[in-house]
Amino acid sequence: MPELPEVETIVNSLRPRVVGKTIIGIVVRDTRPIQQIGVEEFCRRLMGRSIRGLSRRGKYIIFSLSHKNNLVVHLRMTGALLWNPAGPEPFSRLEFVLDDRSKLVYTDVRRFGTFCLARDAGKIVGKLGIEPLNKEFTRPALAAYLGTRSTPVKTALLNQERIAGIGNMYADEALFAAGIHPLRPSSSLKPQEIAALHRSIRAVLKKAVKNQGASIRNYRQPDGEAGRAHEEFAVAHRGGQACPHCSTTITRIVVGQRGTYLCPHCQTAPGMTTLKSRTKGLTGQ
DNA sequence: CATTGTCCCTGGAAGC
DNA sequence: TGCTTCCAGGGACAAT
Incomplete structure (x- = not known):
């Protein structure tokens, strides 16, 4: 289940592979992930756009595109973004072909994941709270x-x-x-x-x-x-x-x-007063 | 506003 | 073996 560390890993892995590339093809195998707009508009607004940057906010992945557009992706429970998968993917839902002929494939068994297009990414991620790995998380x-x-x-x-x-x-x-x-x-x-x-x-x-x-x-x-x-x-x-x-x-x-x-022993039950700190082995480095 | 509950979805595990 | 039932859970939304 992609949470912050998984999404961060995905973004870091994908960034050098897709930033600077242009979307030249889209295969929609399932329309469910596409939110708010129809398939046609979704494709029209993505085709020919170049990927300027890739970032993470909470569990969201944000593709910053040319023409002031953002593709905001949430993988929910079972979504995955695969770059040039070796074989056919059984649960492929969306596929993006880039101008170097590489392919970005979105797979999702349970179809909970979402793809949103927004001029202002804040419209989707704006309500999110503090990033726990940033300085503001004090x-x-x-x-x-x-x-x-x-x-x-x-x-x-x-x-x-x-x-x-x-x-x-x-x-x-x-x-x-x-x-x-x-x-x-x-x-x-x-x-x-x-x-x-x-x-x-x-x-x-x-x-x-x-x-x-x-x-x-x-x-x-x-x-x-x-x-x-x-x-x-x-x-x-x-x-x-x-x-x-x-x-x-x-x-x-x-x-x-x-x-x-x-652990019922290490984690003091509500109402009990003993405090047992278990931070050993986690240096916080 | 804070909080709780329901729903979405489907493969795999468990039970019979 | 083969069928049925249950479970996983992030977030949107409704209800309290």
Whole structure:
């Protein structure tokens, strides 16, 4: 599932391959991903445009195009952007042919992904919150946000309008690394817990970017390779396995309709007072 | 406004 | 073996 580290990896991989190229062909195998406008207009506004730049905001990918246009892509659950895939892709939905004859193929088993065209990308990504890897994501900013919320802290971390890019897996990993139970009310976190969570969020995301994302399900890099970040997950998608710190069996609960993995020993349950910081091995580098 | 719940979608796993 | 049922979950949207 592409979250911030996966999208960052995709953008970094694609950038040198597509920036400066011109779109000379489009194959629409499925119209569902195309939002707000018809297929015809979508193609007309993309054909002959050159790709000037590629960037990420939250979990969105932004292709900056000539003629002041932006193609804003969200991969949702199972979307992938593949560059010159070796064979036919069974779930190919859109294909873009570039002027060097290279092909950018959008595949998506479950068809949740979206493609939007906008003169102003802010119209789509403008509501997103702070980028957790940017300087503006400070400990006081996190404290100010969490301090006023009663929702479970995990739910708060998933709110894209406040912090952009954290998804289900990395919320679990960050909370484990900080020793915080996902069901703790946001406003109940103590200053030292907020400090630990702030460090953990950055450390977990940075480490995952370095490992080129996590291939839990369908995620692939544009060259078709899997990521390695999931190999180092402590709890995410590891129900039934042993906690790397205390060997307690990792459990799965549901928080805000999302599957949630945690160590019941290391992550103090709501209402309990013991604080166990688990930031070891995550230097935040 | 904050918060909760429903829906979208389909392959793969689990159950019978 | 083959059929049916359930599950995964980001974000839009509706309801409270």
